[in-house]
Amino acid sequence: MSFLRGKSGAITVGLIGYLFFVELVSGILQGYYIPLIPDLVQHLGIRDADFNWFEAAQLLLSAIVVPILAKLGDMHGHKRILLISTVLTAGATWWLAFTGDFTSFLIAWALQGFYVVWLPLEVALIFDRGRTTGMGASQTRRAAGFLVVALEAGAIMGALGGGRIFKAFGENVQQTLMIPAIAVTIVFFVILFGVPESKPLPGRTLDFWGFVLLTIGLLLITSGLTFLRINGPGAWWVYLVMLAGVATFIPWGRYELRQKDPAIDLRMLRDPSMWPIQLTAGLVGISLLGAQAPLATFAGTDPINGYGLGMESDEISYIIGAYLVSMIVGALLFPILSKWKSPRVALIVATFFVAAGYLMFLPFHTTVLSVFLNMSIAGLGSGALVGALPAAAAAAAPRGQTGIATALTNTTKTIGGSFASAIFAIVLLAGAASAVTETASSLFGYLTVFTICGAGALVAAVLLFLVPKLAFADVVDDFEELQPTETSDETSDEASNEASNEATVAD
Template identity: 85%
Template sequence: MSVVRGRAGAITFALVGYLFLVELVSGILQGFYVPLIPDLVEHLGIRDADFNWFEAAQLLLSAIVVPFLAKLGDMYGHKKILLVSTALTAAATWALAFTGDFTTFLIAWALQGFYVVWLPLEVALIFDRGRATGTAASQTRRAAGYLVVALEAGAILGALGGGRIFVALGGDVQTTLMVPAIAVTLVFFAIAFGVPESTPIPGRRLDFVGFVVLTLGLLLITSGLTFLRINGPGAWWVYLLMAAGVLVFVPWGRFELRQKDPAIDLRVLRQPSMWPIQLTAGLVGISILGAQAPLSTFAGTDPENGFGLGLDASEISYIIGAYLVSMIIGALIFPALSRWTSPRIALIVATFFVAVGYLLFLPNHTTVVGVFINMAIAGLGSGALVGALPAAAAAAAPRGQTGVATGLTNTTKTIGGSFASAVFAIVLTAGAASAISETASSLTGYLTVFAICGGAAVVAAVLLFLVPKLAFADVDVDEYAGYVDEPES
């Protein structure tokens, strides 16, 4: 990306470079443990199914803490909160290496999820640093693309390195788990000494009551979705949890509209350049976070069931690797596409790529080449959207609310992923009775999953047509002044 020189708050190679390291480590954390899951199950003395609790706990934490930490970033500086979240992630990652019981490991695994706020904080920091240049939106899109490249490259490195390091260390689980802990610790110092601070607006007030009620609503919804996946559709009480969570937002919304400096400014959220972005994040979260496990099990299903590719774990890893590489390409192409057309059109194109990729599974799922093509197409769109959505939210937000806006894209994406995980688990379990193999589902179940992913992306693309044509373009910072009231002093 270009370097803006001689202006305060410039977006520089150095800034993006240090944040590139942060996202590289974020990707490593997401990929490192995957090949180790069977060994971690044995290390903890638990069943394979119990490992689902780790993912569920981390999803719950991420949905809850991201809005709060993002708001603190807007109030006190995004670098400060980035450091705090990195320190908490490092402590939790070290704890994973030194615990051997289920409960402590579960708590540490959940707390490690503080890394989910890194990308929203980084995008907000980049945008706020470049706001005075007049080109913050376009530069943030390019920088976010590079950060997604780092994220996916780290995921590939983690997935490839986790198992190999474990073998090289003679199967020593504790020493192996120290490797990601060392990486997070090192990146803490990279942030501390290499990343400049954003400039928060003084005199802000924390809407503590608003965040408590927001947390309660999110906790009820995400925990309901989690228990729906674990207990199945017959557990009537999970629907009560989710309904209660939705109802909590009615009085919460009324309360927030009366606050001068609310936890979430609903006046900003209902802007035509903001609400479609947040809904799109939730809808594409269905495929980005929810479809990976079904894709892997579909590829590994024995063709004797009448479908599936019959691939082993190493062969599946090649397909997943190709998907991640296509995400990297999508992240790099998106800024150029935005420049050639417009940011709005580029977002629509990326979302349609996700839709086409998954809908192609309906007729094209019988060969390895066909599945590879489908995933590559979906990966191009997904890779573009991972960085583009928080960047678009930052461009649509007024000064002082950049972090909350970018953080909400992560929260809605997480809720979409939780919804998808619950629904997909039910759909695939319901189809298992008609399969020949004990562990297989049905072709109808898998096609339903792919249709939901593709259909959700189509809806998101249609919503993006409602965004103003010139949204997310480079504008003068003063144009944001009328969006939000001045905070109380």
């Protein structure tokens, strides 16, 4: 591990270790409640379908608050906002443990979504620490890879531990839900005592009305997509809601271009190193956030329908586990490929892996082995992109904009996932009439879902070809070590030019 040590403002192993624990808990939060859903439904006295509102509320909140909190991090320090978001997450998680009615649980579940801002803030803080060394980009890529390892490992621990802890506590819901609350509380003290503060630029202002218009637009779009998934394509009014959200961005964009310190710097987003990254996040969000439920139901479908693996829930968990493990491997391999070739090439390769994994479902979907292989290939690319996209956004952003740039990758990913969830629900529902069993969809519906996931990743790969070849590289590049330390001026100039030429053709 080559994180810098003993240098002021450097990215240290200790810093990554503390943030590793933070993301481990973040992953636990994402996996812990999944095996408990049937018991939570019974605990709250609701129907299975009502649980969709919890996911929708949390996605809505994260899409809205992440850009605002990230901007505040750029203004006042990323650690400070990281602590505030942790307090809010801890409070909501404790609330979940002590509430027993639908409304309170819905509000608490939504507020728990403040943890979604942790990874963007951490990446921004890490890049800010490494900026002064001239190697912030590569160090951030490595650090982000380790954070994704923690995130996915935590998700595995949470998914495996939630049900077991519930049984160990005699199926006591309140005691079971106190465990993640304790973990988030510990996170607060880990950040408080272990994580240094970043150095924000002085004289910043919060563009209040810019964020108000942005919030209205995001709220209309994401809520419209949620209602589309719940009410189906026949609810004509949801299209008006989404159209109103899109229309909001016209006056918002004009307003932002007139501001000295806008909520989101649209000129920054026009940079050829930035806009493909943000669009890639949205396109990859289609599979990252939208395809998990269809994959699980596909594996569990009775083969009497002409497709499906007929797997039980515990067997499906093995496939999900393989996917998460492959994401860990992808996250670790990405910085290695970036150093060997270039960050741009590594991003393109990762998106092609995602595309290949999902498109392979079209001919190969009839055996457990083929589904394992497809998801593992997609997982390699997805794991690389989860940490690589915010790291690339941070490297492409000007100083003072790293937080908002990394957060926007999360927001666009959320919108992409919400869009996919709505479309996939409609596609699978439309094919249900042709299925043999009551709850199944059609094979054509699932193949359509996999095609959309693969096509979205292919479009992202094409967009990344438009990124400048040496984007996201260090100020001090990896070829510096090739230059001799003691030489004549003429020889030194030749070596420098030669190293520069090698860097240029490295792609």
